[in-house]
Structure formats: structure tokens, C-alpha cells
Amino acid sequence: MTTGALFAELAAVGLDVHSDRPLAPLTTYGVGGNGACVVKVSSVDHVVAVSEVLHRHPGVDTLVMGRGSNLLIADIGFNGLVIVMAPSSTENAVSVDGDIVEAGGAMLMPVLARRSVGAGRGGLEWCVGIPGTVGGAVRMNAGGHGADMASSVVDATVLSLRSGIIARVPAEQLDFYFRGSALSNNHVVLSVRMKTAAQEAATGTTEINAVVGWRREHQPGGRNAGSVFVNPGSGDESAGALIDSAGLRGFTIGAVTVSEKHANFIQAGEGSTAADIAAVMSHVQSTVEDVHGIRLYSEVCLVGFSADLMTRFSHPSHASAPHVAAKNELHRLLGDHA
Numbered sequence: 001m002t003t004g005a006l007f008a009e010l011a012a013v014g015l016d017v018h019s020d021r022p023l024a025p026l027t028t029y030g031v032g033g034n035g036a037c038v039v040k041v042s043s044v045d046h047v048v049a050v051s052e053v054l055h056r057h058p059g060v061d062t063l064v065m066g067r068g069s070n071l072l073i074a075d076i077g078f079n080g081l082v083i084v085m086a087p088s089s090t091e092n093a094v095s096v097d098g099d100i101v102e103a104g105g106a107m108l109m110p111v112l113a114r115r116s117v118g119a120g121r122g123g124l125e126w127c128v129g130i131p132g133t134v135g136g137a138v139r140m141n142a143g144g145h146g147a148d149m150a151s152s153v154v155d156a157t158v159l160s161l162r163s164g165i166i167a168r169v170p171a172e173q174l175d176f177y178f179r180g181s182a183l184s185n186n187h188v189v190l191s192v193r194m195k196t197a198a199q200e201a202a203t204g205t206t207e208i209n210a211v212v213g214w215r216r217e218h219q220p221g222g223r224n225a226g227s228v229f230v231n232p233g234s235g236d237e238s239a240g241a242l243i244d245s246a247g248l249r250g251f252t253i254g255a256v257t258v259s260e261k262h263a264n265f266i267q268a269g270e271g272s273t274a275a276d277i278a279a280v281m282s283h284v285q286s287t288v289e290d291v292h293g294i295r296l297y298s299e300v301c302l303v304g305f306s307a308d309l310m311t312r313f314s315h316p317s318h319a320s321a322p323h324v325a326a327k328n329e330l331h332r333l334l335g336d337h338a
């Protein structure tokens with residue numbers, strides 16, 4: 001698929017677009033190849049303009065990127081259109097209406113946590129620990145510290161890059177599940193509305209400091225994408241504990257290492273490749289299965305890898321009938337099949 005004509009049309013409408021652009025610097029792993037066509041958007045108008053142009057290029061694959069903190073992009077890159085969500089100056093504010101806090105899709109989660117607390121609203125303090133955007137957090141149903149997006153989201157305003165339709169999608173139709181939702185690569189979360197409770201700002205600040213302190217103590221710094229594997233079902237040990245007791249802490253291929261500090265984190269050192277990260281993931285998955293008889297699946301989104309590898313790491317429940325039905329329903333709502 002060539003994206004030359006698409007590039008020219010996006011440039012012609014005044015968008016900030018580049019061809020054959022490295023994606024590694026846009027991710028927290030810092031690995032991966034180039035995007036064939038990469039457009040930076042910092043307003044709803046920009047996203048609408050992208051969808052209008054894309055309408056004439058139905059065969060081009062799309063990838064929406066927030067902070068790239070949950071993405072592993074293959075060394076061959078992504079042969080399609082990458083839409084990079086960049087916060088605008090107005091994205092730094094939340095709006096509050098009664099119990100509802102609303103934030104733009106490109107706002108960073110730590111900013112959401114701090115702005116909400118500053119506005120005297122409680123319930124989103126945990127978001128300070130997630131180094132991604134609000135839109136990425138909705139798509140992934142990000143969570144931690146006993147909460148997740150599903151527990152607060154009332155609805156999200158979503159644009160379909162294919163149909164250009166913008167709809168306010170209620171939480172039920174987003175079909176949140178553990179680290180996922182019904183949203184697909186054609187959907188852009190423009191904004192989200194979340195339930196909160198009245199709270200003294202000082203109480204929220206204490207909670208934020210506790211979350212930040214806990215993260216510093218328990219999680220490694222450096223280049224990673226947070227937890228790599230989804231915790232298996234209730235009753236089983238956590239993915240990190242299973243990896244640890246399989247003797248994999250410190251396991252290394254090239255410059256890629258299973259973290260010594262948290263065994264469910266994979267650290268990418270200088271000179272790492274996406275292939276080495278995928279190789280470490282494969283080794284961890286097969287060793288844990290040999291030792292414990294439990295198959296681990298990826299929490300990190302893989303982009304541009306072979307279908308076999310993607311299937312190997314994709315949780316089978318994501319293809320279950322209820323989740324597929326919810327995805328189809330969302331596609332219908334957003335006119336994706338029109």
C-alpha cells in the first residue's frame with residue numbers, strides 16, 4: 001500500500017504530516033521502525049480533516065498513538081497512516097459540571113489526576129501513575145491502585161476515521177474489559193466524561209503523592225511499557241510472580257532484560273530492537289507455560305508483527321462472542337460499515 005497520495009492530500013489541507021517518519025521516539029520502549037505517513041493532530045478540527053482525506057483512501061490502515069506507553073512497534077514499522085494525538089494548549093484544563101469531570105483525549109493522565117484534584121474532585125488520583133493519554137487509557141481500560149477507567153467513565157466522544165461520524169458513546173457500549181474495550185484502530189477518543197466525588201484538594205494531593213511514591217518504590221524506570229503480561233484469572237498468582245518463580249528475573253536477549261525490580265516489566269537498553277523484545281516475551285511465555293502450565297497473554301499492543309506472533313500473544317477472550325458483538329455494535333453506531 002503506498003501512502004504518497006494520502007500524504008500529499010493531508011499536506012494540502014495544512015496538516016503537520018511527514019512520510020517515512022521514525023516511530024521509536026514516540027514510544028516509551030523507544031524501538032520500532034518508521035510510519036509510512038505520520039500526521040500530528042492537536043485539535044478536533046485536525047482529526048476531522050484527517051478523516052475527510054482518509055475517506056478517499058479506504059485501503060490505508062490506521063494507527064492512533066497517544067504517548068506510545070503501551071505499544072510495541074515492529075522493526076519494519078507501520079505501513080499506513082499514524083495519527084499522533086498531541087495536546088493543544090486548551091488540553092491542559094479539565095471542565096467540571098457537577099460530579100462530572102471532562103478531559104480531552106490527548107490530555108496526559110497525570111495532568112488529569114492533578115487538575116481534577118485541584119478542582120476539588122476525587123476519584124481520579126490513581127491516574128497520576130499512568131504515563132499515557134486519556135484517549136489511550138480509555139481504549140486500554142487502563143487501571144491501577146484498585147481502580148480503572150471502567151469505574152469512572154460515563155461516556156466518551158469518539159470519531160470514526162472511516163465514516164467521519166462523531167458520537168458520544170456510553171460506557172456500556174465501550175464494553176470495557178480487563179485492559180481493553182470495543183474501540184478499534186479506526187476510532188479516535190476525542191474526549192471523555194468521568195464520574196467524580198467532591199473532595200478536599202489536600203486529601204487528593206496526599207493520595208497522589210502516595211501513588212507516585214508507590215510507583216517509584218515498586219516499578220523500574222528506563223525504557224519499558226509497564227506490565228507486559230495480563231495477570232491470569234483470579235486464584236492464580238500474578239503474571240510477575242509466575243515469571244519470577246520460573247527463574248526469569250534478569251533474563252536477557254541482546255539489550256532487552258526482564259526487569260530485576262518487577263518481573264512483569266521488560267526493559268529495553270541502548271541498541272534494543274523490537275524483535276529482541278518480542279523474543280524475550282516469547283521465551284517468558286513458553287517458559288512460564290512449561291513451568292506452571294499457565295499461558296500468559298500480552299497487555300502491550302503489538303503493531304506490525306506477523307499474524308502468528310500477534311495471535312500467540314492475544315488473549316483468546318478478546319475474540320469471544322460478547323466482545324465481538326460489542327465491537328460490531330460500536331462499528332454500527334459509528335457508521336464504520338457505511
Ligand SMILES: Cc1cc2nc3c(=O)[nH]c(=O)nc-3n(C[C@H](O)[C@H](O)[C@H](O)COP(=O)(O)OP(=O)(O)OC[C@H]3O[C@@H](n4cnc5c(N)ncnc54)[C@H](O)[C@@H]3O)c2cc1C
Nearest residue numbers: 066067068069070132133135136137142143144189225226
Ligand atoms: C512505566 C509504565 C507504567 C504503566 N503502568 C500502567 C498501569 O498501572 N496500568 C495500566 O493500565 N497501564 C499502565 N501502563 C501502560 C500505558 O501507560 C497505558 O496503557 C496507557 O493508557 C496508554 O496510553 P497511551 O496514550 O500511551 O497509548 P498508546 O500506547 O499510544 O496506545 C495504546 C492503545 O490506545 C490507542 N489509542 C491511543 N490514543 C488513542 C485515542 N485518543 N483514541 C483512540 N485510541 C487511542 C492506540 O491505538 C493503542 O491501541 C504503563 C506504562 C508504563 C510505561
